[in-house]
Amino acid sequence: MIHFFDAGGRPVDTLLAEYAAGSLSRPLHVLVAAHLTLQPRSRAYVEALDILKGDELAATAPVPVADRDAKLAAIFAEPPVAVAPAAPADDLMPGPLRAFVGRSGDDIPWKTRLPGIRQHVIGTYRRHRAQLIMVKPGGALPAHTHEGQEVTLVLQGQFHDASGVYRRGDICMADETVNHRPVADAAEGCICFIVSDGPFRLTGRFGRIVEWLSRR
Incomplete structure (x- = not known):
């Protein structure tokens, strides 16, 4: 079986x-x-995988459906559901992401969170938080680990951490076993789409300072 891994060897x-x-x-x-x-x-x-799933379904013995004709007639009697046109891709965001965000890459209302780091929170969906992060060329996120899983998709530029290099289209997966400090490409910087189901926890010197200040 073919296996896909991110640059850190974590299975995708x-x-x-x-x-x-x-x-x-x-x-x-x-x-x-x-x-x-x-x-x-x-x-x-x-x-x-879709083909295998179809083959498995085709091999499944059919199950009789009560009132089959009446149920089919009711389905076909319903008016067609209007389908919104697919959102076009742009230089930053592929079509599925642009439709989800609801705006183009040029219209993102970025907010500065730390020097050289900008953020746009898209929203929280049940337990998952979705956001966009922009890091200036050569900039770095503070060293941190995770309370839960974080999945990152690189949209522009690239970044690296101790596990490897992540370029446009790559997925990086991290959890509580990962303690890293992502650094953006020195020439392009990096923009990422991030989905997480728990907060991150600062580590390293910066994290210790923040923790000390929070106790004052």
């Missing part, structure tokens, strides 16, 4: 399989859909 194929099964939360579904538009290899993998 489970995430792709959950996407194919339709079991992801809305923000994670959008993140993977955007990833698939940028990564043909992952897209081929998900298409193969």
Whole structure:
């Protein structure tokens, strides 16, 4: 079986399989859909999973449905559901992500959180928080770990941490076992779409200072 890993060796194929099964939360579904538009290899993998799922369904013995004709007639009698046109992609965001965010990459209302770091919180969906993060060229996020899972999709530029380099279209997965300090590319900086189901916890010298100040 083919396995997909991020630059840190953490498996991504489970995430792709959950996407194919339709079991992801809305923000994670959008993140993977955007990833698939940028990564043909992952897209081929998900298409193969869909074929396997169809073969499995075809091999399943049919089950009789009570009042079949009446139920089919009721379905076809319903008016067609209007489908909104797909949002066009732009230089920053693939179509699925642009539709989710509801605006183009040029219209993001960024807010500065730390020097060289800007953020746009899209929203919280049940337990998942979705946001965009922009880091200036050569800038770095404070060293941190996670209380839960964080999934990051690189949209522009690239970043690196101790595990490796992540470029446009790459997914980075992190949890409580990962303590990292992502550093943006010195030439382009980096913009990412991030979905997390728990807060991050600062570590390193900066984290110790913040913790000390919080106790004063």
